[in-house]
Amino acid sequence: VAFPPLPYEQELGGNNSDDDVVGDVDKQSQSLSVASTNNVISTPMIAPPQPQTEATAPPPQPKSYKEIQYETMLNSTIIPLRDLRKLAWNGIPAHHRSKIWKILLSYLPANTSRHQSTLTRKRNEYKDAIQQHYDIP
DSSP states (O other): OOOOOOHHHHHTTSOOOHHHHHHHHHHHHHHHHHHHHTTOOOOOOOOOOOOOOOOOOOOOOOOOHHHHHHHHHHHSSBOOHHHHHHHHTTOOOHHHHHHHHHHHTTSSOSBGGGHHHHHHHHHHHHHHHHHHHSOOO
């Protein structure tokens, strides 16, 4: 039973058997020897593999419209919570998620100028609570 040649075999010129491969090698070696007697090198130039360099950062992706809206809100003096809730309803980008959740849960105030002082105060309150309830030196 003879099977039709596969598509890649057709591109190579039909069904390659072992005899065909040996014949091809003989033809190549003959052409190389003929070329070498004529002082002409007919072997193709193959570039050496490039050494792996340090991992370079991929080019920055353009910001989406939604990311631009988040950054605009976070850079404003007072964050409009109603608008932030609407925008966050369909998801928050990963690099803004922690800050947005702190604002939405009222852990941070809507006034961005008070964020740092609020975080410092809450962290100190936490340290005091740990010392008060646990016997840690």
